[in-house]
Amino acid sequence: MTGPKRLRLFAVEDTSLQVTWGELDAQEVHLRAGDAELVLDHAGGPAAPVLRGLPPGRRLEVELSGDGWRRTLRAETLSPPPGEQLYRFATLSDMHLGLTTFGVFDTMKEEPAPVEPHTTRCTRAALREAKAWGAERLVIKGDTTDSGSVDEWDQLGSLLRDVGLPTDVIPGNHDVRRRRELDVDDALDRLGLTTLGGSRALDLPGVRLVLFDTTTTGHHGAYDRHLDVVVELVRRSDRPVVLVGHHHPMPLPFLSYWPPGVPSHHAKRFFRQVATLRPDAIYLGGHTHRHRRRDLGGVQVVEVGSPKDFPGTWAGYVVHEGGIRQVVRRVAAPDCLPWLERSRWAALGAWGRWSPGRLDQRCFTLPWVGASSGLGAEEEGRHGLAGDRR
Numbered sequence: 001m002t003g004p005k006r007l008r009l010f011a012v013e014d015t016s017l018q019v020t021w022g023e024l025d026a027q028e029v030h031l032r033a034g035d036a037e038l039v040l041d042h043a044g045g046p047a048a049p050v051l052r053g054l055p056p057g058r059r060l061e062v063e064l065s066g067d068g069w070r071r072t073l074r075a076e077t078l079s080p081p082p083g084e085q086l087y088r089f090a091t092l093s094d095m096h097l098g099l100t101t102f103g104v105f106d107t108m109k110e111e112p113a114p115v116e117p118h119t120t121r122c123t124r125a126a127l128r129e130a131k132a133w134g135a136e137r138l139v140i141k142g143d144t145t146d147s148g149s150v151d152e153w154d155q156l157g158s159l160l161r162d163v164g165l166p167t168d169v170i171p172g173n174h175d176v177r178r179r180r181e182l183d184v185d186d187a188l189d190r191l192g193l194t195t196l197g198g199s200r201a202l203d204l205p206g207v208r209l210v211l212f213d214t215t216t217t218g219h220h221g222a223y224d225r226h227l228d229v230v231v232e233l234v235r236r237s238d239r240p241v242v243l244v245g246h247h248h249p250m251p252l253p254f255l256s257y258w259p260p261g262v263p264s265h266h267a268k269r270f271f272r273q274v275a276t277l278r279p280d281a282i283y284l285g286g287h288t289h290r291h292r293r294r295d296l297g298g299v300q301v302v303e304v305g306s307p308k309d310f311p312g313t314w315a316g317y318v319v320h321e322g323g324i325r326q327v328v329r330r331v332a333a334p335d336c337l338p339w340l341e342r343s344r345w346a347a348l349g350a351w352g353r354w355s356p357g358r359l360d361q362r363c364f365t366l367p368w369v370g371a372s373s374g375l376g377a378e379e380e381g382r383h384g385l386a387g388d389r390r
Contacts, residue, residue, distance in 0.1 A: 003069035006341075010048065010311070010356075012363045013327045014056035014080045019064065019073065020048040020311075020330055022341045033062045033075065042066075046341045048332040056080055078365050083321025086206035090130035091315045093141035093246065093286030094306035095123045096174060098152040102309050103346040110339060118339045119146075119308045120155055125333035126307035126314040127163040133316050133329070138165045139209065141286040141304075142172025142246030148180025153187040160191070168202065168211055169193060172246040172287065176215045199226045201233045206319040208237040214245040214285075219259045221247025221287070223270040234277050240368045242317075242324070243274065243283040248303050249296055261287060271297030280368040282324070284315075291328060291357035293364065300366060307331050311356050312340035328362035 006022035026044035036053040057079035064071045100117045102108040145152035171184040185195040199212035210233045214221040249267030274281050275298030282300040292303045304315045312331040344352030
């Protein structure tokens with residue numbers, strides 16, 4: 001019998017890893033690395049199992065075997081950041097609740113139409129998996145809804161009640177469409193969530209999250225709508241800063257791929273200003289539905305994809321006294337994976353090659369640079385600045 005098709009090492013952490021495959025007949029699968037082993041009663045099709053109990057900072061040979069086949073992959077677990085672990089939070093973005101299609105011309109759809117569309121199923125699965133991973137808080141980075149309708153925001157409310165995590169929501173361009181039925185702050189207030197009001201700071205154990213609205217009209221974004229307030233929130237921080245917005249910075253002065261983000265010269269100026277205040281700052285964005293990481297103006301800029309289309313992901317962050325670790329995991333729910341694998345063939349299969357990025361762009365450890373540890377602080381809300389709409 002042949003082995004798995006499209007086998008990939010998708011995620012690594014300090015003590016775990018995730019492998020994925022796109023197709024395999026029903027059978028018992030053994031997954032081993034070091035002294036850790038997982039026996040999977042595979043029902044057939046795609047899968048995304050997680051192997052736990054691994055040693056940190058080690059190079060390992062990962063062996064998969066089944067009915068007459070054996071495959072090996074090489075992996076290196078991450079070393080945790082220095083110091084004690086302080087906090088865990090997770091992010092999702094670009095869920096597009098209410099959407100039922102995918103692809104360049106929205107021609108890819110589930111047939112027959114399921115009772116619950118893939119956008120809702122995959123979001124629910126991602127939320128549950130992030131909570132099981134240990135997330136203590138959830139941050140949603142925009143394009144929560146596809147058109148800003150009441151029904152779409154109510155779907156979010158139902159999903160969040162199910163998972164039961166404290167949640168913050170940042171608007172994306174789809175949430176602020178001209179034909180939306182609710183403004184984002186009105187929608188969040190309707191759901192009993194804290195409104196953003198342009199920008200706000202959350203002081204969590206070991207880290208300050210600075211959440212801010214990057215939306216403009218259309219698909220483009222901007223970092224300077226609330227620049228003075230965001231810079232002041234960074235300046236006042238007594239701990240490392242993680243900035244969170246929806247739009248990515250465009251890598252070139254012109255549009256080199258869709259969708260457009262923040263023009264590169266504006267983005268570089270913004271991140272240079274942040275880096276002079278906090279050389280350990282990082283920025284977490286979405287919008288592109290892909291996975292990338294790069295240095296821009298001295299700030300680490302990270303893009304993470306969507307749970308609803310290939311590869312179908314959420315991100316987890318572990319804050320230590322001396323740094324932060326990111327892991328991007330694929331949604332592993334059996335009722336989601338067939339759709340996620342099918343969506344890889346969008347744009348004549350280019351999406352399956354373009355969106356995942358490299359492993360080291362999805363999973364990495366970043367030590368803080370010259371920063372205090374910021375231990376044990378509770379959330380202090382808006383610090384008198386969050387409502388400022390300058």
